[in-house]
Amino acid sequence: MPDLKLLADVPTADEREAIDVVVGGEAAGDGRVTRSDRTRRHLLLPALRAAQRRVGWVTPGALGYASRRLEIPPAEAYGVATFYALIALEERPADVLHVCTDLCCALAGATVPDGAQPSPCLGLCERAPASLRTVAGPEPREEQIPATGPPLPQTSGLKLLRRIAEGVDPESQPEFVALARARELGPDAVIAAVKASPLLGRGGAAFPTGRKWEAVASQPATPHYLVCNADESEPGTFKDRVIMEQDPFALVESMAIAMYATGCEKGFIYIRAEYPLAQKRIQHAIDASGFDIELRIGAGAYVCGEETALFQSIEGFRGEPRNKPPFPVEVGLFGKPTVVNNVETLVNVPHILLGDDARDTRLFCLSGNVGRPGLYEVELGTPLRDLLELAEAEPAKAVLLGGAAGSFLRPDQLDLELSFDAAREAGVTLGSGVVIVFGENADLVSAVLRIAEFFRDESCGQCVPCRVGTVRQEEALHRLASGRTNGNELAVLADLEQVMRDASICGLGQTAASAVTSAMKNLGVLA
Amino acid sequence: MIELTVDGQAVQVEEGSTILDACRRVEIDTPTLCYGDTLTPVNVCRVCVVELEGARTLVPSCSRKAEDGMVVRTDSERVRTSRRLVLELLGSSVNLSTAPEALAYIEQYDAEPDRFGADSLTVAQAVKVDNDLYVRDYSKCILCYKCVEACGVDHQNTFAIAVAGRGFGAHISTELDVPLPESACVYCGNCIAVCPTGALMATSEFELREAGTWKEEEQEEVDTVCPYCGVGCNLTMHVQEGQIVKVTSPDDHDVTLGNLCIKGRFGYRYVQNK
Numbered sequence: 001m002p003d004l005k006l007l008a009d010v011p012t013a014d015e016r017e018a019i020d021v022v023v024g025g026e027a028a029g030d031g032r033v034t035r036s037d038r039t040r041r042h043l044l045l046p047a048l049r050a051a052q053r054r055v056g057w058v059t060p061g062a063l064g065y066a067s068r069r070l071e072i073p074p075a076e077a078y079g080v081a082t083f084y085a086l087i088a089l090e091e092r093p094a095d096v097l098h099v100c101t102d103l104c105c106a107l108a109g110a111t112v113p114d115g116a117q118p119s120p121c122l123g124l125c126e127r128a129p130a131s132l133r134t135v136a137g138p139e140p141r142e143e144q145i146p147a148t149g150p151p152l153p154q155t156s157g158l159k160l161l162r163r164i165a166e167g168v169d170p171e172s173q174p175e176f177v178a179l180a181r182a183r184e185l186g187p188d189a190v191i192a193a194v195k196a197s198p199l200l201g202r203g204g205a206a207f208p209t210g211r212k213w214e215a216v217a218s219q220p221a222t223p224h225y226l227v228c229n230a231d232e233s234e235p236g237t238f239k240d241r242v243i244m245e246q247d248p249f250a251l252v253e254s255m256a257i258a259m260y261a262t263g264c265e266k267g268f269i270y271i272r273a274e275y276p277l278a279q280k281r282i283q284h285a286i287d288a289s290g291f292d293i294e295l296r297i298g299a300g301a302y303v304c305g306e307e308t309a310l311f312q313s314i315e316g317f318r319g320e321p322r323n324k325p326p327f328p329v330e331v332g333l334f335g336k337p338t339v340v341n342n343v344e345t346l347v348n349v350p351h352i353l354l355g356d357d358a359r360d361t362r363l364f365c366l367s368g369n370v371g372r373p374g375l376y377e378v379e380l381g382t383p384l385r386d387l388l389e390l391a392e393a394e395p396a397k398a399v400l401l402g403g404a405a406g407s408f409l410r411p412d413q414l415d416l417e418l419s420f421d422a423a424r425e426a427g428v429t430l431g432s433g434v435v436i437v438f439g440e441n442a443d444l445v446s447a448v449l450r451i452a453e454f455f456r457d458e459s460c461g462q463c464v465p466c467r468v469g470t471v472r473q474e475e476a477l478h479r480l481a482s483g484r485t486n487g488n489e490l491a492v493l494a495d496l497e498q499v500m501r502d503a504s505i506c507g508l509g510q511t512a513a514s515a516v517t518s519a520m521k522n523l524g525v526l527a
Numbered sequence: 528m529i530e531l532t533v534d535g536q537a538v539q540v541e542e543g544s545t546i547l548d549a550c551r552r553v554e555i556d557t558p559t560l561c562y563g564d565t566l567t568p569v570n571v572c573r574v575c576v577v578e579l580e581g582a583r584t585l586v587p588s589c590s591r592k593a594e595d596g597m598v599v600r601t602d603s604e605r606v607r608t609s610r611r612l613v614l615e616l617l618g619s620s621v622n623l624s625t626a627p628e629a630l631a632y633i634e635q636y637d638a639e640p641d642r643f644g645a646d647s648l649t650v651a652q653a654v655k656v657d658n659d660l661y662v663r664d665y666s667k668c669i670l671c672y673k674c675v676e677a678c679g680v681d682h683q684n685t686f687a688i689a690v691a692g693r694g695f696g697a698h699i700s701t702e703l704d705v706p707l708p709e710s711a712c713v714y715c716g717n718c719i720a721v722c723p724t725g726a727l728m729a730t731s732e733f734e735l736r737e738a739g740t741w742k743e744e745e746q747e748e749v750d751t752v753c754p755y756c757g758v759g760c761n762l763t764m765h766v767q768e769g770q771i772v773k774v775t776s777p778d779d780h781d782v783t784l785g786n787l788c789i790k791g792r793f794g795y796r797y798v799q800n801k
Contacts, residue, residue: 004686004711005687005710005711007702007703060703063702063703067702073686073687073689073702073711074702074703074711075686075687075688075689075691075700075701075702075710075711076686076689077702078689078691078700078701078702078703079689079690079691079700082691082692082693082700083691083692083693084693085693089703301693318690323570323587323590323591325592456694456695457694458694459693459694459695460693460694460697461670461690461692461693461694461695461696461697462571462697463570463571463572463573464571464572464573464574464613464616464617464669464670465573465609465612465613465616467670467694467695467697468616468617468619468620468695469612469616470694470695471620471647471648471694471695472616472619472643472647475643475644475646475647475648476643479644486642486644488642492642492643495608495612496612498605498608498609498612499608499609499612499613499616501584502576502584502585502605502608502609503573503576503584503585503609503612503613504573504584505570505571505573510584
């Protein structure tokens, strides 16, 4: 191979076979990389994942083989592999238990047994405490523990969750009525209908979906891509998982509509590694429907939920967010115009086209000290207090709205209307629909420290404000919590909040102090 | 031409210019650390941020393209605060003792890297000395990505190093952290040429500094042309007490853009053989 110095380590036959499934078999001959191998860097993460699922970790031999087959400099492949928390570069047992120690599971008393790995939120908050077991071998598998959660708490008044409440079979393909309707209307009319609807993105940024679609549809550069962002990793969020696990055909149909309307040649769905059942069900729905959609699986990196980091991850690079502009509608996946939508956003579209339910509803993930945790669907504008009553929440000393990147509310702020406008006016965010209830006995100091730890762990490390700021934030909070203060922590934290919000590259750093600051200002925690 | 306003002054720049270009056009002092004249901007250090009217956050001037009608402020309290904090965060975590530019900015922005306390986590670690030609002291690394860019597609296309790890643990590494002689490194030293903090340093300079005999202010710079091949790279010999102690090439030399090969950068000892 020209110009690349490779690792001397060789893969085992098992590793070679596992990687070959992803990258294709090696032609007999001198082992040289052929021309067609050269643009396949995007297969790096799938190849590393395959090797690890086979033998339990990524050995130097497997790393070297993946580098050679994909013609990636080994130093870069190593840089990618070390980026992801779920890729192990040191030998470990084939059977690993990842125990969630995040906010909801901590409230439920999670403890990490010897030999287990602590994990950030696994998105199983309605069945906390939860864990994920990964078993490598000839027949690798991943298990969510507990395997099932409580049924949907609501049975009526639902739109996005109606089919699930009615007990739809997730493995049986329904008639794609909305897609047929889209084809009758034609792409322009579909976009017009979405634009005329009140639909705003549900991933956290609340951008008007129709405008995004129109922007991509009008781009002269081709091909266009659709990316469904299912890297749902905001602590306390599990809404997209429930949809993917229980009504996967609704999502693939919605993706097909989006692709049709915006002229996308191909769609990708990026699901976090921690969601094995969602991956299985979505893959089944893709195979059954025959749409040109490819499933990509993450490897443990919250930041990859940031849309441009997600592109980098699919393309085989470290999941480091890109600077914007240019925006994905112009320069997105593989540098092409890209529609990137959240799962919940997309599954709204069939209802818009069919006109079967004009209510603008929103999914909320209720967890923590509530009697009936789970996924709720209410109309935008519903008071938070009503939602808490539905979930039989305990009397709360605080509610975390929007996740680790959101804000803590006081008991007297719970009449907040759950709408984008009301949230903005109150200086909070609905984010990804997280509502975590902290009851009278909850330990808010621990929660604040856990959030600070989360951001320090999940910072990609690219920009200074976030890479060092999240560390200094955590240090200052620990000093306050332990009473060993330097006397200037409050000023330091205020400065860190400002520099991270103002000067970080992406939303992770920009919101890394949000919940912490709200806990201090709003609740007086550590203040 | 594009016309924008920077700190109240109208500035005209060519299409494709950045806000930083516009600032420099009107001699507005703008700090930069990860920016390099000959490298693709990565905008990671965030010390060059400016306030752009209509933008929610500050924007990196080194990579943000200038647009007609932009209104930019570089002298606001908001800009100063972010720049000061970036310098404090770097100064509190990295050894900047051989980074004169960063030290000057720290003074200029009244940054106090010590304010986070003595227990602050740093990137302190042992110096990597694994070859005869240059050392890597990553306790001085601000992770500006310049060496990775110089080793990669921007200059050398050798790809011996990359950023590995994540968050505060992100660092520059060879594959599996193997020593340089086992890596793809070709010892061109172009990473040393772009390093803004002295984390990468020719062994000749490193040893003199260790011995306390590095006297930069007394050194003479002598320009010549590399004698090895027909390319004709300009060399700047840094001479101290009659001895060559370092070789560089000017960034603005249109043949090298500051780059050399192993022979040009390190193959000078024969000159001094007597």
